[in-house]
Amino acid sequence: MRTEDFNYDLPEELIAQEPAAVRDACRMLVMNRESGELEDRIFRDIEEYLRPGDLLVANETRVMPARLLGAKRGTGGQAEVFLLREVKGEKAKPYLDEALTESVNQQAIWEVLVRPGKRLKPGSGAVVDFTDKQENVALSAEVVDWASAKTDTAAAGEGQDAEASAAKGERIARLTTTLPSLDEALHAVGHTPLPPYIKNYAGDEELYQTVYSRREASAAAPTAGLHFTPELIERLKANGVRWETVELEVGLDTFRIVDEDDPTKHKMHTEFYTVPQTTVDAVNETHAAGGRVIAVGTTSTRSLESAWDPQANGGEGAITARNRDATSLYLLPGSTFHVIDGLITNFHVPKSTLMMLVSAFSSREHIMAAYHHAIENRYRMLSFGDAMFIKPTK
Numbered sequence: 001m002r003t004e005d006f007n008y009d010l011p012e013e014l015i016a017q018e019p020a021a022v023r024d025a026c027r028m029l030v031m032n033r034e035s036g037e038l039e040d041r042i043f044r045d046i047e048e049y050l051r052p053g054d055l056l057v058a059n060e061t062r063v064m065p066a067r068l069l070g071a072k073r074g075t076g077g078q079a080e081v082f083l084l085r086e087v088k089g090e091k092a093k094p095y096l097d098e099a100l101t102e103s104v105n106q107q108a109i110w111e112v113l114v115r116p117g118k119r120l121k122p123g124s125g126a127v128v129d130f131t132d133k134q135e136n137v138a139l140s141a142e143v144v145d146w147a148s149a150k151t152d153t154a155a156a157g158e159g160q161d162a163e164a165s166a167a168k169g170e171r172i173a174r175l176t177t178t179l180p181s182l183d184e185a186l187h188a189v190g191h192t193p194l195p196p197y198i199k200n201y202a203g204d205e206e207l208y209q210t211v212y213s214r215r216e217a218s219a220a221a222p223t224a225g226l227h228f229t230p231e232l233i234e235r236l237k238a239n240g241v242r243w244e245t246v247e248l249e250v251g252l253d254t255f256r257i258v259d260e261d262d263p264t265k266h267k268m269h270t271e272f273y274t275v276p277q278t279t280v281d282a283v284n285e286t287h288a289a290g291g292r293v294i295a296v297g298t299t300s301t302r303s304l305e306s307a308w309d310p311q312a313n314g315g316e317g318a319i320t321a322r323n324r325d326a327t328s329l330y331l332l333p334g335s336t337f338h339v340i341d342g343l344i345t346n347f348h349v350p351k352s353t354l355m356m357l358v359s360a361f362s363s364r365e366h367i368m369a370a371y372h373h374a375i376e377n378r379y380r381m382l383s384f385g386d387a388m389f390i391k392p393t394k
Contacts, residue, residue, distance in 0.1 A: 006352075016381060018384055020380075023226060029388045033361065046344070054240075055286040063218050064218065066186075067082055072127070072128055082113040110172070117171075139177045144172055212245070220250045246279055247274040270326045275321055292341040293341050294341065301337075308320075333363070334360070343361055343389070344388075344389050
């Protein structure tokens with residue numbers, strides 16, 4: 001197995017630059033998980049494929065206003081800081097500055113991506129200021145360290161990994177604000193981050209949020225859920241389809257392709273996830289009654305499969321509740337799926353970990369054939385694009 005096995009030619013003009021005019025009116029490519037048989041449908045037709053007693057599980061995290069555009073203090077040069085995840089507890093203590101307690105209302109330590117990386121290095125006094133609409137500095141970010149194994153969520157370690165992390169602009173930054181809270185500051189100056197392949201979207205940023213999103217915790221949207229409308233969800237429930245949620249705080253790997261020739265050498269960043277007991281109970285009840293568990297997106301898939309404990313239930317294995325546990329689960333062809341029976345997803349970036357996940361759930365051959373069909377039939381691709389439903393075989 002090579003990374004190139006998950007590559008395909010993606011015409012740039014098929015990369016959707018804006019969302020569908022009506023969320024559930026986008027196209028949906030339906031693929032039989034076992035046979036690879038394909039059908040061209042509309043997303044709201046998902047009702048025809050779900051049965052009473054089936055369970056949909058969606059990631060309800062909301063995208064943070066994590067993209068910060070500002071100016072480097074002292075030079076005025078343009079700079080960007082992209083928030084990935086907060087560093088808390090003992091890991092954050094070395095970076096907190098007690099001397100700031102009287103001059104700021106709040107400080108917090110975050111893993112971030114910075115641009116330009118060459119001018120934003122630790123130890124160089126690199127501070128970026130972000131101003132609100134009234135040109136008042138509402139938030140500042142000081143680069144205090146390289147992203148490294150010093151945090152429990154960073155993938156970079158020592159030596160070459162640390163150097164690679166530095167080259168990619170990965171840093172640890174101390175955020176400070178004079179506003180009443182960091183949350184208020186972020187909403188005053190931050191922007192909803194869009195993937196880098198969406199170039200000039202200037203529309204409603206709320207359309208990059210799912211209609212059921214709740215707590216702001218992610219650096220990117222769980223995009224498979226963008227196709228649902230409140231009305232569609234209510235119709236499904238009225239038809240006897242259950243709806244439950246998980247949380248996975250989507251992080252850096254959403255934006256990455258695998259750059260090693262051998263995909264097994266790729267290091268997944270750790271992300272935090274929550275699977276509540278209500279969802280665990282719904283999964284167990286659904287399977288016991290002969291229903292199917294359908295994951296809405298790859299992040300829901302990783303949450304559910306990460307919650308599988310092979311030692312539970314007397315060694316037979318079972319899904320167990322989790323509360324903001326850490327996962328770096330990497331699903332490749334050959335991986336076993338213990339919880340989900342079907343998957344609603346989008347079309348993914350070539351050579352990404354998500355291409356490998358969907359190939360693991362069905363087969364590489366079926367997925368590549370489906371993608372070629374989608375391109376030949378001019379499906380809209382990637383985050384704002386059309387949907388794919390890998391339907392259960394039972």
